[in-house]
Amino acid sequence: MAIKTIRQAIGEALRLEMARDEHVFIMGEDVAGGRGGTGVLDAAGGVLGITKDLLEEFGEDRVIDTPISETAILGCAVGAAVSGSRPVAELMFNDFMGVCFDPLLNQAAKFRYMFGGKAETPLVVRTMYGAGIRAAAQHSQTLYHMFTSVPGLKCVCPSNAYDAKGLLIQAIRDNDPVVFLEHKALYDIPGVETPDEAYTIPFGEANFVRDGTDITIVAMGLMVHIASGVAEELAKSGVSVEIVDPRTTSPLDTDSILESVEKTGRLVVMDESAARCGFAHDIAALVADRAFGSLKAPIKTITPPHTPVPFSPALEDAWLPGPEDLVKAITAVMEY
Amino acid sequence: MAIKTIRQAIGEALRLEMARDEHVFIMGEDVAGGRGGTGVLDAAGGVLGITKDLLEEFGEDRVIDTPISETAILGCAVGAAVSGSRPVAELMFNDFMGVCFDPLLNQAAKFRYMFGGKAETPLVVRTMYGAGIRAAAQHSQTLYHMFTSVPGLKCVCPSNAYDAKGLLIQAIRDNDPVVFLEHKALYDIPGVETPDEAYTIPFGEANFVRDGTDITIVAMGLMVHIASGVAEELAKSGVSVEIVDPRTTSPLDTDSILESVEKTGRLVVMDESAARCGFAHDIAALVADRAFGSLKAPIKTITPPHTPVPFSPALEDAWLPGPEDLVKAITAVMEY
């Protein structure tokens, strides 16, 4: 086992699954890069270089550069999936779902049900999300609450390399349509031990990032890392924080979340998606119904404000939920 | 004052505002109907006839039929709004946002903020939503939780003719982008007294549909009517139900909801949007945080199941939340 970053883990998962199953292919804008140019064909490997080298190994038939036509990319992937292929399509930024939500919302997600159980649509859409890199309002959103709300889609949001690899392999082998979300501020954070070979992590199993007894924090993606730092800090002053990372929002490991809150009696959900109708509210509602009797204090949700993401570093830093927000919420809950 | 249906109220609001302000125009597929045909130009007034007669009164310049190109319709409306017009664009079914979310999600909603407060985008998008008329999976969804989650959009869901008229006029006069949702099962339910002249209902003011002391029901659209029937029934057995209809999900009248729960100590949210990350969860989370101390029982959310909308009447009736679901939830909460 070696230490790997999320960037490496994702590239590895794709390579392993393409080698394992000839039906798997990748498509998207510049997933190879360089078609129709005067330089090399394998020029890029996506804007972040994650799919670099796949062209050489698997050829142009299975590493498919496309025009800038996201509806055609996703719709083509859906059509390919339902006819027997296993596409991994790349939607560069999840914000672009504005131009291409239909193939997921109204096609892939609904086929199996609408068609009376007869369709299989084994599709993965990889997409970047999240704030923190000064990419401004149209390239920084966290939209998994929308994907989560659509019956028929599965939705995955890994927070570390080990999870990223196992969940992506699961996503590719899964027979339902999956949206796989990659936080752009996490690709190159210090890595974790990650096996070289293929392995899967089942969907709907939360990761207990940290065990604790006083308060439960539910967090995903970048927020897991902020929560971990805060928990470490608070441990010193005797507050025992449990951190649950659901890893997949749909299916959701409701049991783990409920168990944790039943133990701690307190919940803060820290989430980067929406300030309204977001993932935080989904978890809060779950607990306010099904673990109400265990609750010793109000449920706090920490989200960005109900505003677009600002560009200026000074503003984006203020916009993004941070350790102080979490400390404040935990304190309020503990002191209730 | 006369008794009017929602269908009539909406048509009236459009006519009054078009007469009042020459910058207001309507556009969409077949909002007049008949361009390029061999029959009459004013053939339809939209698929439901709601915009009928507007062509005659305001002419082709202001009653604009379009190709089936929703991205161009909404994007054009956004461009028209930001350049000084006041468009009311029609998106026939809210399900079609799959092909045209970008002009709302990434353009209209973000202009003012991204441009440092300098843009005004006075746009209304009218759209049908909701189940119950056997329109199946792609024409029956309730997607206002998605619109609500987007900062910069306002979102309106009237449940009766009086509200529909006042809220639509407010939407047209409002200087921010507004999504105005019309439940397709409510257009022709028995009407209510509705003034002939123009009036506005401010956004962010809930309607107390029914006062009660034992339990608060938050509901919108079709669900208001189901809740009213149940409340009537339960009153006989001594349960006093309060029904709050927020009318606009964004802005949201949090005060009224919190006040009501502080009084009753119990909350059921009955909502037709999503089973996950929906509007019901948004309200539950609000209350689980800010009225926790008043809660005597778990918060129940009633939503459709996490499945697409089925076609068969037998299945759709089972899918849609109904009176029995509400009675069951109220009973559970009251007996907690």
Add this chain to the structure above:
Amino acid sequence: MNLSNLPKERLLDAYRTMKTIREFEERIHTENTTGDIAGFLHLSVGQEAIAAGVMSHLTTQDYIASTHRGHGHAIAKGSDVKAMMKEIFGKAGGLCGGKGGSMHIADLEQGMLGANGIVGAGGPLAIGAALTAKLKKSDDVAVCFLGDGASNQGGVFEAMNMSVALGLPVVFIFENNGYGEFTGADFSVGSKDIAGRAAGFGIPTVKVDGTNFFTIADAAGTAIDRVRQGLGPQGVEAFAFRFYGHFEGDPQAYRSKDEIENVRVDSDCLINFRASVAEGNRLEIGELDAIDAEVAILIDEAVAEARAADFPSPDAVLKDVYISY
């Protein structure tokens, strides 16, 4: 491709297909007045020759993506008529278990990717099926049916462009019936020329009479052959008329009375077909009448069985959202 001397069996098949579609939909039209059919119904009566003509060149390995007006495509592609009728009545045993209804009839086993409630959605789906065919190195094709109205959807344009860029084995069949809902094609298509616009995308596209089985089958056959030969995406703009309104219940004020009446007389593919085969003495009228009788029985049975079938049990609501969850 020259269809003028098709073997008799194929002629009879073509007629049977068109007649089955006609009868199926005429019957739905009638049954609908009883109030026993729920939801939206879009009939393709008048456009049967396009479905029959195109599908006469396809196997079950080939895929089609259909539209909201999809009954004819499904029947021509080989779907079970009785299961379709049950589906339209929302009954158990329907082709989609009653969950889809008229607007979502799909039959993946027959290579039918589904009717679609989202106008234009079939464009991207079809090129996906074409991509599968290409990756398999088969000579299968995908055929995409689109209306004149659908031809203005962004996703359709993207699919057209991408199919050329990626060299995908796909045929676009533009069924120009003159209207998208209530709006004329000459208004909604800015250039007033769907085929010409497709050609601008690099897709050779011909215009043909879609009310004549032989002309449309001929054009589609040529296009499909070219695609199978690896010559890249091809198109056909087939002109036809829908005899009924956009949906059942449409008063059709946007059409002149003349038009509505004349199309039934001048542009009926069944009448045209009978005339053609009679002219060349290729079939006996009696053979066609026999098919009419067979089809009438089939549709009678289909309606009777659909009416007699149970509604699905409510617990089906929760089933088949995911394969595993």
Add this chain to the structure above:
Amino acid sequence: MNLSNLPKERLLDAYRTMKTIREFEERIHTENTTGDIAGFLHLSVGQEAIAAGVMSHLTTQDYIASTHRGHGHAIAKGSDVKAMMKEIFGKAGGLCGGKGGSMHIADLEQGMLGANGIVGAGGPLAIGAALTAKLKKSDDVAVCFLGDGASNQGGVFEAMNMSVALGLPVVFIFENNGYGEFTGADFSVGSKDIAGRAAGFGIPTVKVDGTNFFTIADAAGTAIDRVRQGLGPQGVEAFAFRFYGHFEGDPQAYRSKDEIENVRVDSDCLINFRASVAEGNRLEIGELDAIDAEVAILIDEAVAEARAADFPSPDAVLKDVYISY
């Protein structure tokens, strides 16, 4: 339209515009290496003549919709260069208060509807501004800038078609710089012919050298005039080269070394302009040198002021989401 004998003042303006864009962006390119500029930067160096040539025919009443590569469009449309530089540095006093950054520079007072981070989004927006112009019965126009890559977006196609159907006063300027990110236009545009494809939509579209101010200004002028005369949407495909990578930091492996080096020599609009005016003895070299000096000072000041400016105060985060809420 014949620009060969433009008045001297307009020639100087054109040069000043191009030079300002060049200097502004070259300077951003340098400043960016210090790490003091955050976010994505897309430079239009090499394409300045298109912005200057098109905008030379527009007033502040006319609208433009720009792209992610929008600095040049904004400058040519009249935006304040110093406020733009502050915006790019994310500072208070920026054209968008620091909330937008390079990719969202907008200036509605100058009729600039904004750079746009969503490729192709400007298409529908532009036809909306054109619709406003039409409703006002003015002869204002809207101009939509789109890259070769953007020309493949569904929303752009829809906008093209709808502009013809509705007869809107809009000009589509396709800036074909050969690449969309790293992918060549000859691959991504299936027909390899953006102008021809636009023509298929019913939009008369010419192809011109976009590195020569006179040819592009001429073509744009003709197109804009035709639109003002009510002749409907027009298009121009202008060929040019971006001298830098797609974004700052792009190693450009998809381009040959030759290409990268040659375009700076052969296709520099500033060099071309100097050569043209020298040939016809229309301007003294000294006049151009004077502009160069002026512009250098302006950009120096802009950078200095941007660096010196404060960051916006964090409470601005919550402001200006809605007009009222």
